[in-house]
Amino acid sequence: xxxxxxxxxxxxxxxxxxxxxxxxxxxxxxxxxxxxxxxxxxxxxxxxxxxxxxxxxxxxxxxxxxxxxxxxxxxxxxxxxxxxxxxxxxxxxxxxxxxxxxxxxxxxxxxxxxxxxxxxxxxxxxxxxxxxxxxxxxxxxxxxxxxxxxxxxxxxxxxxxxxxxxxxxxxxxxxxxxxxxxxxxxxxxxxxxxxxxxxxxxxxxxxxxxxxxxxxxxxxxxxxxxxxxxxxxxxxxxxxxxxxxxxxxxxxxxxxxxxxx
Amino acid sequence: xxxxxxxxxxxxxxxxxxxxxxxxxxxxxxxxxxxxxxxxxxxxxxxxxxxxxxxxxxxxxxxxxxxxxxxxxxxxxxxxxxxxxxxxxxxxxxxxxxxxxxxxxxxxxxxxxxxxxxxxxxxxxxxxxxxxxxxxxxxxxxxxxxxxxxxxxxxxxxxxxxxxxxxxxxxxxxxxxxxxxxxxxxxxxxxxxxxxxxxxxxxxxxxxxxxxxxxxxxxxxxxxxxxxxxxxxxxxxxxxxxxxxxxxxxxxxxxxxxxxxxxxxxxxxxxxxxxxxxxxxxxxxxxxxxxxxxxxxxxxxxxxxxxxxxxxxxxxxxxxxxxxxxxxxxxxxxxxxxxxxxxxxxxxxxxxxxxxxxxxxxxxxxxxxxxxxxxxxxxxxxxxxxxxxxxxxx
Numbered sequence: 001x002x003x004x005x006x007x008x009x010x011x012x013x014x015x016x017x018x019x020x021x022x023x024x025x026x027x028x029x030x031x032x033x034x035x036x037x038x039x040x041x042x043x044x045x046x047x048x049x050x051x052x053x054x055x056x057x058x059x060x061x062x063x064x065x066x067x068x069x070x071x072x073x074x075x076x077x078x079x080x081x082x083x084x085x086x087x088x089x090x091x092x093x094x095x096x097x098x099x100x101x102x103x104x105x106x107x108x109x110x111x112x113x114x115x116x117x118x119x120x121x122x123x124x125x126x127x128x129x130x131x132x133x134x135x136x137x138x139x140x141x142x143x144x145x146x147x148x149x150x151x152x153x154x155x156x157x158x159x160x161x162x163x164x165x166x167x168x169x170x171x172x173x174x175x176x177x178x179x180x181x182x183x184x185x186x187x188x189x190x191x192x193x194x195x196x197x198x199x200x201x202x203x204x205x206x207x208x209x210x211x212x213x214x215x216x217x218x219x220x221x222x223x224x225x226x227x228x229x230x231x232x233x234x235x236x237x238x239x240x241x242x243x244x245x246x247x248x249x250x251x252x253x254x255x256x257x258x259x260x261x
Numbered sequence: 262x263x264x265x266x267x268x269x270x271x272x273x274x275x276x277x278x279x280x281x282x283x284x285x286x287x288x289x290x291x292x293x294x295x296x297x298x299x300x301x302x303x304x305x306x307x308x309x310x311x312x313x314x315x316x317x318x319x320x321x322x323x324x325x326x327x328x329x330x331x332x333x334x335x336x337x338x339x340x341x342x343x344x345x346x347x348x349x350x351x352x353x354x355x356x357x358x359x360x361x362x363x364x365x366x367x368x369x370x371x372x373x374x375x376x377x378x379x380x381x382x383x384x385x386x387x388x389x390x391x392x393x394x395x396x397x398x399x400x401x402x403x404x405x406x407x408x409x410x411x412x413x414x415x416x417x418x419x420x421x422x423x424x425x426x427x428x429x430x431x432x433x434x435x436x437x438x439x440x441x442x443x444x445x446x447x448x449x450x451x452x453x454x455x456x457x458x459x460x461x462x463x464x465x466x467x468x469x470x471x472x473x474x475x476x477x478x479x480x481x482x483x484x485x486x487x488x489x490x491x492x493x494x495x496x497x498x499x500x501x502x503x504x505x506x507x508x509x510x511x512x513x514x515x516x517x518x519x520x521x522x523x524x525x526x527x528x529x530x531x532x533x534x535x536x537x538x539x540x541x542x543x544x545x546x547x548x549x550x551x552x553x554x555x556x557x558x559x560x561x562x563x564x565x566x567x568x569x570x571x572x573x574x575x576x577x578x579x580x581x582x583x584x585x586x587x588x589x590x591x592x593x594x595x596x597x598x599x600x601x602x603x604x605x606x607x608x609x610x611x612x613x614x615x616x617x618x619x620x621x622x623x624x625x626x627x628x629x630x631x632x633x634x635x636x637x638x639x640x641x642x643x644x645x646x647x648x649x650x651x652x653x654x655x
Binding site for chain 2: 064065066067068086087089090092094098099100101102103104105109113114116117118119161
């Protein structure tokens with residue numbers, strides 16, 4: 001039962017006057033996600049694609065229990081984000097730029113702190129810390145305050161902390177943002193390792209080459225709706241070009257034209 | 262419970278590991294109060310000493326030598342100058358400018374007039390707008406009055422006295438000195454204590470909750486399997502302990518500077534025993550929980566630290582007004598319902614502790630009602646942490 005099922009998810013936001021101006025609309029509500037469904041299985045990396053404002057982040061925030069859906073549900077290893085949000089939080093490792101670490105503390109302190117909040121024994125926290133800090137090269141700056149770290153160092157720390165409790169479900173939103181090529185590679189390699197260990201991984205990214213390289217299946221969201229959801233191979237087959245980028249642009253174009261009529 | 266402890270420790274460590282915060286939130290309030298009150302006390306004392314040391318310049322006309330001896334016997338610090346009628350306007354001008362402190366004009370035949378029972382009128386001139394002149398008038402009005410009494414007694418003996426006042430009453434003053442000192446404390450301390458508790462909590466509360474929202478670190482906490490109520494309790498408890506530290510520092514500042522401020526060495530907290538301090542501490546603890554609860558709820562509601570600080574200010578001022586309302590009476594309210602009112606109950610029970618008049622029912626009502634209020638506030642805080650609209654509104 002280690003599947004992650006997004007079931008007919010719908011989420012609407014009220015728009016403030018300022019947001020109405022930005023969105024160039026007079027409607028007071030925006031449907032961020034509309035009847036969105038997909039399933040991510042253990043031992044696979046599911047790629048979530050979509051342009052800015054498509055609803056990816058809203059979907060990920062709902063999975064991580066930060067927000068509640070208006071309709072539908074997400075079942076994370078059998079636990080509902082609506083009814084058992086507490087259980088869900090213990091099962092997932094969530095990474096997004098929205099989740100910040102406090103500047104005053106060191107990676108070492110924060111790792112232990114979040115480990116404790118996840119109910120881990122001190123010994124397990126230390127073992128996990130040694131492994132993850134080594135894996136992402138955090139050892140050298142583990143006693144430096146987060147506020148004094150570079151963007152890349154912060155991102156590495158956030159990744160390590162999101163994995164402190166060895167979660168079964170890993171949801172990463174743009175994990176390679178701000179990382180140099182080497183570290184970005186170590187992150188994608190680690191995601192593959194997690195997949196091989198039977199974890200369920202959801203990866204949201206703009207980098208199509210990464211999706212092609214490491215994702216087993218992917219879903220493309222446009223305007224809050226799932227436009228296509230299949231294995232990378234099958235998605236590619238839908239277009240003579242056999243190119244993910246072309247397919248992506250075609251879908252956006254189709255949606256724009258559909259919206260125009 | 263374990264999570265409350267983890268959050269408490271982290272919030273506490275956040276402050277005590279930051280030298281800047283330790284200084285601004287804990288050490289500075291006490292130091293600032295000590296320096297401010299000591300300065301105020303020194304300034305007040307210095308002013309009095311200055312007036313006392315001033316050599317009064319008094320122009321006199323027809324001063325009887327008897328009165329002059331009277332003044333000298335009282336060791337009054339004065340220089341007498343001869344008054345000339347021709348200089349009257351000029352002297353008045355000098356009084357106005359503060360160059361001369363006073364004019365005393367006795368009628369020409371002052372002594373014989375008295376003997377003939379003709380009631381002569383002594384004329385005095387002074388400037389109440391000048392501190393030296395004002396002091397000179399007070400001194401000489403007293404001296405002239407005493408001189409009048411002694412002349413009357415010399416002329417008429419006991420026949421002059423209609424009655425005397427406490428001339429042989431050694432037990433005239435009946436006072437419990439501890440209680441009188443306590444009354445002095447009760448006028449000043451409750452308002453200051455509440456103010457310090459509030460300002461201590463204000464200096465860290467908004468940053469701990471609204472700041473975490475603003476910086477996006479609260480979301481990282483909210484995706485952990487920790488109950489929102491545990492986050493709320495952990496934060497409120499740690500903020501309360503730090504606010505208590507801050508208030509203790511302010512309290513030490515007041516106690517050390519009080520003798521200087523009151524210009525009296527008698528203002529010492531030695532008059533209170535251990536049980537008084539225990540009661541005071543428990544009331545402070547209950548009070549700080551309510552204050553931190555209020556500040557936490559406002560901080561959770563506000564989008565930014567700035568907004569939180571702005572929203573807290575009116576409540577802070579309201580609390581000061583509450584404190585001031587009891588300042589002049591120095592007496593605790595009697596009504597039971599006062600002890601069920603948040604913060605106002607604390608002010609009144611502090612007064613009764615300081616004046617040794619604690620009513621056990623009122624004391625327990627204060628503690629119990631404060632705990633009920635803080636539970637309600639934690640419940641609200643818990644709800645706010647659960648609300649995505651409140652937590653993630655931009």
